[in-house]
Each structure stands twice: as C-alpha cells, then as structure tokens.
Amino acid sequence: MLLAGYDVEREYRSLPFGSQVIVANMAADVAEMEIFLCPNYDVEQSMLSVDKLQEMWHLPEDGQGGWPPVLDLSQLKFRRQLHEAITVVQVSNGDDDEKEWVFKSLTRDLRYMYNELKMLLTLPTHPNVIPRPAYVVTKKGRFGGRHGVCGFVIEYLPLGSLKQRFLDASEGAAPAVTLQERFRWSRQVADALVHINSASPIxxxxxxxxxxxxxxxxxxxxxxxxxxxxxxxxxxxDLEQRGGWFSWSPPEVVYVEYLEILAGGLGEEYADLRDEIAQKLGEYMPGWTPGSQNDRYQNLDGGFSGPWKALLEGRRKMRENSDGERGDDMLDNAQVFMLGKLIWCIFEGEALIRCGIDQELLQDNVPDSANSVSVAKTPAVFPEFRIAPAEIRELVRSCTAGAPEWEGRRRGVVVRGSRLVPAGGAHLDSKNKVWEVTEEETRAVAKEWWANEVNQARAFLQEVLDAAPSGSGRGLLGKINTRPTLANVRGDLLRLESQARHGIGG
Structure with missing residues (x-):
C-alpha cells in the first residue's frame, strides 16, 4: 500500500515490465485510496532479445524484410491508452518527436506478440494491411541485464475502426456510410486477405x-x-494469429476450440469424456496437448491456435497432393466465413453480429428484435437482412454456409441491464426495466444451448476423422466446401463495386 512520503515515481519506474497498479477502493480524495504496486516478473523472464529472435527468423539485416531500428522503452512518451495492448505514444529519437504512433505490446503470453512481429516483418507490404513496424522496442530486465523485446511501434491511424465508424453513424455522430464506401471497404479487406494468404507458408x-x-x-x-x-x-x-471470438469464427474452428476447452478443463468426475475428447483431438491434430498462457515463444509457422494450424496443415497436404489441381482448401473456406460476416456488418451498418456467446455478448446491451416493441429501432442480428442489396445477401449466404444461424440456432441468452436472460423468452415488467425471469430459467436455457453446441462439436470432429482424404462430407464438411474462395469473393466484390459506381444493378 502507498504511504505518505512514499516515492511513487521511483518505485513505479523500478517495477518489471508487466507489473500492475491496483486501486482497491475509489475515493474523491486520492489520499483515502488504497493503491498497491504489484510486481510481475514473469513477463520480463519470457522476453527474448533481438539477437535471439534474429537467430530464429534469419531476417535480412536491413531493407525490406529486415529489422527496423531498435528503441529502448524509455524513449517512448505515453499519450493515451486505447486498449489493453495498444498505447498511443510519441517517440523521442530526434526525428519527429511530436508525431503520434501506436506502441503494441502484451503483458501476458508474449508468444502472440512475437508471432505478429514476425508476420509484419516478413509479409510484403500492401495498402490495406498495416505497414511493417517503424521500430522494435526493448527493455532492460531487472535480472541479468538482458534487453528483451517488449513490443513494437507502428503507424497510428486516428480515424478509428469500422466498428466505431458504424457506432458513430448510428448515433448521428458521423455521416452516413455511402454504398460506394461499403463496397470499397469490403473489397479492400478481401484484397488484404488474398495478399496475406499468398505469403507461404504462414x-x-x-x-x-x-x-x-x-x-x-x-x-x-x-x-x-x-x-x-x-x-x-x-x-x-492485428496479425497475432491467435484466433478470434466464437461469434466470428467459423463453426469448423469454434467446435474444435470447444473440445479443446473440455479436454483441458474437465475434472476427474468427467475423466472418461475428457479422455475420449483428448484422444480424438490427438487424431485430428497430432501431438495436441492442452495449452497454457505460460507457454514460451517458439518459432512455429502459423502461430499457436490448434484449430487454425490444423487447417494450415491441411492446406499444406492439399498442395502437396494436388498434382497441380486445386482441392478443397478449408483454411481458405474458414476465412471466407469471417469475411462473409464482416460484409454483412458493413452492408447492414452494424458494429456487432449478435449471434454467439463470448465477449461480444457482454458488449451488446440493447433490446433484441425478438423482444422489442419496435423492431425498426433495434439493431439487426446476423443473418437478418434489412438494407443490403440482393446480390450482397446472396454473397453473404454463400460465404457463411454452415453457420448455425441459417438453421435457426441462435445464442440462448442475452444481456439485459446487468443480467443474463433467455433470448426471446422473457419480458419487461410494468416499468419496462426488470426482466421477469429467474436465475434457474436462465441457467436451464444456457445449459441446453451449450449441450447442443458440444454435441454439434463432437459430431463435426467425428465427421472430419471419418471423411475421405478429399475432405468431402455430407454434414458440416459438405456445407463448408460450398463456400466460394477468397479470390472469387474479391472478384464478385470488384464487379459489384464497379456496377455501383456506374449506377448499374441494385
């Protein structure tokens, strides 16, 4: 606890990177707050030096694909915090001290940051992908004096994200998004994905x-x-390659992630189920073991997400055995699924898709269409269409083939006020404030939803294990293989964008 006369700045600056400042209680008078400085030594101990990373990556010493200039953490001047891992800073190096940059770092599980740094340093430049880092940032550790890489500095784009743009437009804080902008942004993201996928093998x-x-x-x-x-x-x-939220990831990835959680988290009470799932995961992903946030960085192509690396390995095998002919690339299919959902958001003007149970659920505290008196005033829920052109609707449907929402399976619970309640199964009281539902009802709905999800996951994994080498299948696999390729989606968007520019079609 901080006491009177305590040299806060000196103690703060002496803390290892990744330490925490904990405020136990909030008060109008700072002197009445309980504030603790809590050192964390794990982050610095897991840092790797520039020399060690260079030994792993073998990058050119200079030029495209080489190392940017190296800065010490003390040369960054804090401006504001945008996100847990994103800080706006100024760089004190004598060139342009007033320019604002983004300092990207992590305070746990640094392997994802190192993987992103490798991606950015090896990926050829593209106008629709964030440029390679301008600087790599190191910090001298408290033990041994080793300078470890703690982050990197990249271009700061102050206009913000698509999510914020659509939120601002819906609230009247920004101009309405034009149809041409929607086509351009969709096509540019498709361009970026095709470019990233052209970088072999990662x-x-x-x-x-x-x-x-x-x-x-x-x-x-x-x-x-x-x-x-x-x-x-x-x-x-954000090229960390750690995977995405359940609501955005394709079912062929989400289902495997579900099973990874169960195989790594079930106790002895469910040992038989845990071992059965672990065995099947090992068949699908040879060498699979439960993950840990304490895992140190290893130079592995494709990052550290088991389900995505399995798709990457499938692509590698497909190309080795294709004899020059294109087979079913499930890695391409999976990214097309996410692109389809993003296109839906762009053309429906929505910041969220509202179809999964994950972090996005907790961000979405608005009435859903199933319970609202005025549906027109409520946000859309994927895959509901309101304003998207007909050809875009068909494109989204083909990209997201296999999504459970097309079969009417939506998330079981929603957030109302400060409570989780069944989606579509509760109602407001006379004051339109309290949702009349018991905890037991919510638990029952959530349990039923998750039980169905796990059953779907187990069925999919078995289908994959039983499938022919071509990857064909009659269940989810068959639907996955009907999705267009990234290149085809880009071509469709380019054509529709040109038609919209010249006033053709609708």
Whole structure:
C-alpha cells in the first residue's frame, strides 16, 4: 500500500515490465485510496532479445524484410491508452518527436506478440494491411541485464475502426456510410486477405471483425472536375494469429476450440469424456496437448491456435497432393466465413453480429428484435437482412454456409441491464426495466444451448476423422466446401463495386 512520503515515481519506474497498479477502493480524495504496486516478473523472464529472435527468423539485416531500428522503452512518451495492448505514444529519437504512433505490446503470453512481429516483418507490404513496424522496442530486465523485446511501434491511424465508424453513424455522430464506401471497404479487406494468404507458408488471417479494420484517409483527384476529395480506405491490423471470438469464427474452428476447452478443463468426475475428447483431438491434430498462457515463444509457422494450424496443415497436404489441381482448401473456406460476416456488418451498418456467446455478448446491451416493441429501432442480428442489396445477401449466404444461424440456432441468452436472460423468452415488467425471469430459467436455457453446441462439436470432429482424404462430407464438411474462395469473393466484390459506381444493378 502507498504511504505518505512514499516515492511513487521511483518505485513505479523500478517495477518489471508487466507489473500492475491496483486501486482497491475509489475515493474523491486520492489520499483515502488504497493503491498497491504489484510486481510481475514473469513477463520480463519470457522476453527474448533481438539477437535471439534474429537467430530464429534469419531476417535480412536491413531493407525490406529486415529489422527496423531498435528503441529502448524509455524513449517512448505515453499519450493515451486505447486498449489493453495498444498505447498511443510519441517517440523521442530526434526525428519527429511530436508525431503520434501506436506502441503494441502484451503483458501476458508474449508468444502472440512475437508471432505478429514476425508476420509484419516478413509479409510484403500492401495498402490495406498495416505497414511493417517503424521500430522494435526493448527493455532492460531487472535480472541479468538482458534487453528483451517488449513490443513494437507502428503507424497510428486516428480515424478509428469500422466498428466505431458504424457506432458513430448510428448515433448521428458521423455521416452516413455511402454504398460506394461499403463496397470499397469490403473489397479492400478481401484484397488484404488474398495478399496475406499468398505469403507461404504462414499466410492466413483468423481474427476478422470490425474492431480489427481501421480507416485511413486518402486524397483523390476527380478525373473530370480535377477537384480533390478525401476517401477512406480500410486497413487490416492485428496479425497475432491467435484466433478470434466464437461469434466470428467459423463453426469448423469454434467446435474444435470447444473440445479443446473440455479436454483441458474437465475434472476427474468427467475423466472418461475428457479422455475420449483428448484422444480424438490427438487424431485430428497430432501431438495436441492442452495449452497454457505460460507457454514460451517458439518459432512455429502459423502461430499457436490448434484449430487454425490444423487447417494450415491441411492446406499444406492439399498442395502437396494436388498434382497441380486445386482441392478443397478449408483454411481458405474458414476465412471466407469471417469475411462473409464482416460484409454483412458493413452492408447492414452494424458494429456487432449478435449471434454467439463470448465477449461480444457482454458488449451488446440493447433490446433484441425478438423482444422489442419496435423492431425498426433495434439493431439487426446476423443473418437478418434489412438494407443490403440482393446480390450482397446472396454473397453473404454463400460465404457463411454452415453457420448455425441459417438453421435457426441462435445464442440462448442475452444481456439485459446487468443480467443474463433467455433470448426471446422473457419480458419487461410494468416499468419496462426488470426482466421477469429467474436465475434457474436462465441457467436451464444456457445449459441446453451449450449441450447442443458440444454435441454439434463432437459430431463435426467425428465427421472430419471419418471423411475421405478429399475432405468431402455430407454434414458440416459438405456445407463448408460450398463456400466460394477468397479470390472469387474479391472478384464478385470488384464487379459489384464497379456496377455501383456506374449506377448499374441494385
């Protein structure tokens, strides 16, 4: 606890990277607060030096694909915190001290940050992918004096994310999004995904959602009038490759993630089920073991998500055995699924898709259409369409083939006020404030929903294990293989964008 006369700054600066400042109680007078400085030594101990990473990655010493300049953490000046892992900073290096940058770092499980750094340093540049880091940032550890890489500095795009853009537009805080912008952003994200997937052997993107697409202003001169105008372009960021939220990930990934959680978390009471699931996971992903946030970084292609790496391995085998012909690329299929959901958000003007039970559920504290008196005033729920053009609706449907929502299976609970309640199964009291539902009812609905999800997951994994080498199947596998390729989706979007620009179709 901090006491009078305590040299807070000195103690704070002496803490190892990743330590915490805990405020036990809030008070109007800071002197009445209980504040604790809690050191954390694990992060610094798991840091790797530039030399060690270079030994693993073998990057050129300079030029494209090489190492950026290295800064010490003390050369960054804090400006504001945008996210747990994202800090706006200024760099004190004598060049442009007033320019704002983003410092990306993690205070746990640094392997994801190192994997992203490798991706950014090896991926060829593209206008719709965040540029390679301008600097790598190191910090001297408290023990041994080793300088470990604690993060990197990248371009700061102050216009924010697609998610924030649609939230602002819905509240009247920003202009309405035009149809041409919707086509352009969708096509640019597809461009970025095709580019990332062209980078062999590590290229794929598993965390697509409006939060991870930011906007950059670009000046354009009209060919006819020579007048200048500003267009906003979509830029993809966050290349950690750790996977995404359940609500955004394709079912072939989500179901395996469910089973990983069960195999790594069930106690002895369910030992038979746990061991059965673990055995099947081992057949699907040879060498599989339950993960841990304490795992140290290893130089592995494709990151550390078991289900996504399994799809990456499937792509590798497909290319080895294709004899020049394209087979079913489930890694491509999985990314098309997420792209379809993003296209739905863009053309419906929605920041959330509201169809899963994960972090997004806790962000969505609005009446759902099933319980609202005025549906027109409530946000849409995937895959409900209201304003998207007909051809976009068909494209979204084909991209998201296999989504449980097409079969009428939606999430079982929603947030109302500060409570979780059954979706579509409760109602307001006379004051329109309290949802008249018991905890037991909510628990029963949630249990039934999860039981069905786990059954679907086990059935899918068995289908995969029983499938022919071609990957064909009559269940979920068959639906997955009907999805278009990323390249085909990009082509469709380019065609529709051109038609919209020239006023063709609707």
């Amino acid at each position: 290229g794929f993107y598993p965390d697509l959602k409006p939060d991870n697409v930011v906007l950059r202003a670009r000046s354009v001169v009209d060919d006819k009038s020579s007048a200048a105008r500003v267009e906003l372009d979509a830029v993809l960021l």
